Amino acid sequence: MDSATSDRAALQATADNGLKIVVVGGFGVGKTTMVRSVSEIRPLNTEETMTRAGEAVDHLDGVQSKTSTTVAFDFGRISLDERSVLYLFGAPGQERFWFLWDRLFSGTLGAVVLVDTRRLADSWYAIDRLEHHGTPFIVACNDFGGPLHTEQQIREALALSDDVPLVECDARDRSSSKYVLITLVEYLHALSQRGAGARSGALDTAPSAAARTGLAPAKTPEPTP
Amino acid sequence: MTRPRRPGRDDDPDRLYTLTGGRSRSDSDAFDLVTLVVSECEPTPGMQSEHATILRMCQLPTAVVEISAALGLPVSIVRIMLSDLLDTGRISARHPRTARVADRLPDPDILEQVLVGLRNL
Numbered sequence: 001m002d003s004a005t006s007d008r009a010a011l012q013a014t015a016d017n018g019l020k021i022v023v024v025g026g027f028g029v030g031k032t033t034m035v036r037s038v039s040e041i042r043p044l045n046t047e048e049t050m051t052r053a054g055e056a057v058d059h060l061d062g063v064q065s066k067t068s069t070t071v072a073f074d075f076g077r078i079s080l081d082e083r084s085v086l087y088l089f090g091a092p093g094q095e096r097f098w099f100l101w102d103r104l105f106s107g108t109l110g111a112v113v114l115v116d117t118r119r120l121a122d123s124w125y126a127i128d129r130l131e132h133h134g135t136p137f138i139v140a141c142n143d144f145g146g147p148l149h150t151e152q153q154i155r156e157a158l159a160l161s162d163d164v165p166l167v168e169c170d171a172r173d174r175s176s177s178k179y180v181l182i183t184l185v186e187y188l189h190a191l192s193q194r195g196a197g198a199r200s201g202a203l204d205t206a207p208s209a210a211a212r213t214g215l216a217p218a219k220t221p222e223p224t225p
Numbered sequence: 226m227t228r229p230r231r232p233g234r235d236d237d238p239d240r241l242y243t244l245t246g247g248r249s250r251s252d253s254d255a256f257d258l259v260t261l262v263v264s265e266c267e268p269t270p271g272m273q274s275e276h277a278t279i280l281r282m283c284q285l286p287t288a289v290v291e292i293s294a295a296l297g298l299p300v301s302i303v304r305i306m307l308s309d310l311l312d313t314g315r316i317s318a319r320h321p322r323t324a325r326v327a328d329r330l331p332d333p334d335i336l337e338q339v340l341v342g343l344r345n346l
């Protein structure tokens with residue numbers, strides 16, 4: 001048991017405020033890679049178990065029963081100063097995961113939706129859910145060397161409102177991943193200074209989920225030559 | 226790279242039941258994923274081994290999610306064990322100071338601290 005903890009870099013004794021940012025995206029989009037690029041510890045993996053009804057299992061009669069399911073996620077850590085430590089979570093965008101969002105990620109500062117521009121439709125559901133939960137997010141396009149799209153093409157395919165930042169990145173690169181996080185936090189800071197009303201206003205004017213889900217995959221932008 | 230362990234999945238229900246005394250704990254909700262846990266005592270002989278591991282790991286502040294990963298147990302089970310340890314004064318908990326209210330943005334001061342920390346990376 002102790003071997004599990006021996007290679008763990010400990011936090012300072014003064015650490016007293018844990019903060020969360022979540023990187024959401026489809027399988028293989030580079031979430032773990034991004035966490036690893038900026039984390040001071042090797043990414044760790046854990047899980048939460050829940051019932052079909054969306055309750056986390058906290059009494060364990062029949063925890064393994066057919067009605068419970070398990071969601072795995074990984075995380076890394078960045079010590080910001082002697083008191084604050086930022087935890088970065090890599091979370092799958094799949095449907096069952098969202099039942100656990102409130103339980104795991106309430107109080108999250110914000111989210112990065114990581115997308116592979118060859119598979120834009122994979123991120124529609126995550127964007128819908130973040131809007132639904134009122135979690136502010138930015139979109140980062142991970143560079144897999146695929147065909148280039150214009151920013152406008154990507155915004156249209158994702159039905160992304162103009163005020164949501166859209167950046168390109170290479171999740172393998174530390175400074176690129178750091179830039180993604182800074183872009184998110186600068187955006188959050190701007191929102192927080194606009195005051196409490198600004199966010200619900202932004203949500204009202206955001207393109208509707210229907211616009212996105214109504215978008216046939218065929219309308220995913222054609223590669224620019 | 227080895228395949229990441231799937232914590233908890235191999236544990237039989239009886240074992241998980243024993244770990245938590247079979248109880249459901251609503252006050253375990255107080256533990257956020259990033260609540261930092263600090264031990265207030267040494268492990269004692271005969272103590273449940275998971276409790277002893279938690280006390281050893283948390284000599285310096287350790288987040289709930291790191292405890293979950295190290296023990297290979299689901300977060301909700303760890304939260305229940307931590308509630309027990311807290312009730313008996315064997316740990317203290319440093320909860321996050323960001324608002325947990327769903328439609329509230331974080332404090333601009335906290336965001337500025339985060340920006341400074343990230344830029345210094």
Ligand SMILES: Nc1nc2c(ncn2[C@@H]2O[C@H](COP(=O)(O)OP(=O)(O)O)[C@@H](O)[C@H]2O)c(=O)[nH]1
Pocket residue numbers: 025026027028029030031032033034090142143144145169170171172
């Ligand atoms: N070309 C390229 N490959 C990447 C990039 N980011 C991640 N990968 C690779 O894509 C694969 C999946 O990445 P991973 O982080 O495991 O994805 P996850 O499932 O979202 O956690 C790995 O083999 C990575 O090395 C990137 O920016 N460019």
Ligand SMILES: [Mg+2]
Pocket residue numbers: 031032033074090
């Ligand atoms: Mg991964």
